[in-house]
Amino acid sequence: MKLVVRVKLLPTPVQAAALEATLYACNQAATWAAGVAFEENARRPLELRKHTYAEFRARWQLGAQAAQHAIKKTCDAYTTLKVNLRNGRYGRPGTKRHARASGKPVVFRPQAAQPYDDRMLSWQHEQQTVSIWSTAGRLKGVAFTGQAEQLEVLAAHRKGESDLVCQGGKWFLIATCDIDEATASTHPVGFLGVDLGIVNIAVTSDGARHCGRRINRKRESDRNLRSKLQKKNTKSAKRRAKKHAGKEARRAKDINHKISKRIVAEAERTGRGIALETLTGIRERARLRKPQRVKIHSWPFAQLGSFIAYKAKRAGVPVVYVDPAYTSQECAQCHHTARANRPSQAGRVCGFVEHADHNASHNIRQRGWMAWVCGAQSTAPELTLIA
Structure with a gap:
């Protein structure tokens, strides 16, 4: 991995x-x-x-x-x-x-970014320095820093190329590490269904709900600020816009890391797998009102799914993807599917009442279990970023 x-x-x-x-x-x-x-x-x-x-x-x-x-x-x-x-x-x-x-x-x-291999870059982990090639000659004793967990992974598992990057006047090295995968259980006791959305970023079949109301308000405030600065178009406005550039993306990435870590930890603790929706092409399939389009196009759902997948793979937790069609319209108890189920958040046949996203997570859990029983393989990306 x-x-x-x-x-x-x-x-x-x-x-x-x-x-x-x-x-x-x-x-x-x-x-x-x-x-x-x-x-x-x-x-x-x-x-x-x-x-x-x-x-x-x-x-x-x-x-x-x-x-x-x-x-x-x-x-x-x-x-x-x-x-x-x-x-x-x-x-x-x-x-x-x-x-x-x-x-x-x-x-x-x-x-x-410029790639570097082991002939151009050498690491001194105890001193936390690198020796790196440059057009001015070899630069020795260039210090580096990072979180303790990152440095441990880097020292134990670094293998392959590293990229030299300059972002906002700051210098970074992005190193590839090859880590042995944890041994997954041969047969999980069940699955934890995860429904991804806009109002609620993620809802699990255990009832955990990661609400997005506060985050969405902050994102809307950031969009209004960017629009205001772009219309003003003065030097000070450009300077302020540059200062805020990338802030929303970094915040979203941090939130996705925290949510995915909690979901994987719960699945690992209870010996279950994780069932996710296949969201490929959601922006083309979804029919939304104009105010909702900005939200669905800006929040990185694929990033959250990939974070869950790679953390699960590292922990040995199986991950399967299921068809997301009608998960919110299908009753999790009697499995009757109707559009009226979602607005009323109740089954029109059996009368079962549940929050729409929670109901969808139960359906995703059941579909994940059936997919696993039918022989679906655990899937996870081969490459991702931890920072």
Whole structure:
């Protein structure tokens, strides 16, 4: 199982200047290589290397490994673009948006992440320092810090590449760790159903309800502030908007981590698995009123599901995904399905009364159990981020 651990670098001003120059050179070289790949239609590493490797070494003074990583990063960017175009991420073929995305070379930001392997980066865990390659030479004794749990995972399980990232003037290393999976129980005693929503972010079949009222009010306040600053468009407004950039996403990520940790801990404690809804394509399927569209498009439901899945995988808790159709309209007692069940929150046939989200979580639990009995395999992502 692969996890990604992010640690914060604490470089001196001289080291920070060298790292900034390194990122700038690597991304400038990658942008130039992307233009060559676009013109020559050379979007595989071996083909692109023939056109760019010598120029990387001579013009940008990149080391051999840095040049190889810049070439691979360029090819990976085109692979991602191809997949997004195929999946409709940029609209249908023939539209202006699709033409803009496919009709020009890929461009890298000056401070985009740069991969480092063990030849370019070495870790001294006891001293909490790293030795890292730069265009100005090898930088030794660059300090780093992080949470105690993160540092323990990093020292014990780090394996593979690490990415150097600059965000808001702060420097980070994102390292890949390969952790052994916990041994899951051969047959869970049951399943914990989890219903994801907007008013209630998550409701479990045990009755735990993670309410989103306070969070939604704060998100609406943030949206109003962003709109106000964008309309004002002065220097001070731009400065304030930059200060608040990413704040809502960080808050949502923190909340999702806390909710997923509680859900997985409860399932592990009781020896059960976790049943989740398959929410792929929910934004295309759901029919919502205009005020609700912003909420469903902005809250990271997929992130919460992935956090539950990877934490469950690490704890050895089985996870299955079920069809979310009619979970709120189906009565959890008599299984009669009708639209009238949800508004009244009562079964129209048996008279059973329950909160709609709680009722849905019971249906998800039952569907998860049936899927497991029928031979469904536990599923969880291979790569995610802990921070």
